Amino acid sequence: MNILVAGTVAIDDIRTPSSSRKNLMGGSAAYAAMASSFFAPTRIVGIVGRDFPEQHINTLKQREICTEGIERSEGESFYWSGEYHENMDERTTHEVAVNVLEAYSPKLPANYQSSEIIVLANMSPSNQLDVLSQCSSPQFVVADTMDIWIQTEGKSLDDLLTKIDMLVINESEAKMFTQTGNLVQAGRLLLQTGPQYAIIKTGEHGALLFGPDGGFFRVGAYPLASVEDPTGAGDSFLGGLAGYLAKKNQRVDFPALKHALSPATIMASFTCEAFSVERLAEIQRSDIDERLKAYAGYTQL
């Protein structure tokens, strides 16, 4: 199956305890598409401004991602600058400029509309709904969201949740959204909002999968002794997950999702090893296979 990834395409400035980098490619769709492209044909939809470096578009093209759906607007690109502190597990956002996203109305190119695995990476729920409404034959729809949309676009988010197959969300946001501190309860409550499946991402700890009839599975993260830049790890997780499902090319069910957690985790781990999508741009399929094998040894008896 082929994959449509919709979300943000951004310019990021990022500081970590050991380094500082500017004018990087960021955005949920960029990371997710880079990750999924290793597994199945991937199309990306999003918007950038006149300032967006052509080299970043080329990075996507080099992974054979179809970039026809990236609209180039006259405004400035969506921009984020942030800083990671000691231990890399907390970050401060210094600046967010919505810019071209403000008036964005996603339009799918004709050849995108028959996409089968639909990845609604993190962006406004109304944009996610817009994209989904233009898909003619989705087989599986997975969406991510974040705290700001839970707080400001609750109604659109509620609507979206009734139209997707799976929600993927961070631990802190799952707790906020369901108003419980217990992750198992949170996962079950997420399923009551609409989707058949939900994943709660717990960062360096891994992820929890919830499905119908009490279905539950959990994985630990791939162990990294050093994290260069964790930005986009969750988006890459989403891309790896969608990629696996598309490549498998069968009806998506709970057993398939259990298996999809491994490539999802692996793609997140690669992203953490360098700034931006730089590690995803340099690895080969064989690197993924090697890490998948190591990962199985780290988690499977």
Added chain:
Amino acid sequence: MNILVAGTVAIDDIRTPSSSRKNLMGGSAAYAAMASSFFAPTRIVGIVGRDFPEQHINTLKQREICTEGIERSEGESFYWSGEYHENMDERTTHEVAVNVLEAYSPKLPANYQSSEIIVLANMSPSNQLDVLSQCSSPQFVVADTMDIWIQTEGKSLDDLLTKIDMLVINESEAKMFTQTGNLVQAGRLLLQTGPQYAIIKTGEHGALLFGPDGGFFRVGAYPLASVEDPTGAGDSFLGGLAGYLAKKNQRVDFPALKHALSPATIMASFTCEAFSVERLAEIQRSDIDERLKAYAGYTQL
């Protein structure tokens, strides 16, 4: 093989958001011994005061734990009172009274000295060293420790670490002890202090196992939708781990430890379901087997 559990035996007063209980049996050795007793013959060594309820000793005896090594002193029992806050993941200690532990010098009854699996549950490293020096034929020695001993008995702890096979320690304490925020680095650094194996417990997320030659394995915790009282979960983890190794009755190696993480995790989960050791006192071996089976389904592909 049989198991010697050394550690504290305490009286706990515990408050949670939903309940408050007094005069409970607590202490690292009490939890660990209750957990290990389901798997192999268990002996406990520790000290209580004249105020220690006989019913708590009977609770241990009902699990066929040999309590001959529990010294009853004229002083007051080691006492802890604490409170868990919303989400059960943070707690405040209201009072700790060392009492009889102050001048405690562990003495192993003669029949304890040939014990094979030695569990040095959390207590002062000098007491742990005392116990170990009285063991004539240990096959595998595992020790737990906590922040206060890292801060106040560093020298004894350093000595202990060269004499044990495995250290089991909490996430926050592993980070403090190794002065790194990265768990994978922390695990590797722990091995450099002496033991061949180390486990970092990550609470509701699970545990990470480190061994020689880069050996690594990780497990997620058993999913609980409701936690009544998490006190002693880590000690029960230790007991379940030791129990598995003793029951297996073979030379302890990395593959054995990987498998031991499952019963360890399961025993911790039971402990969280009630105050004190109350859940461990009521379950049957069949409950453990049932949960182990469910757990495999939750984590193994």
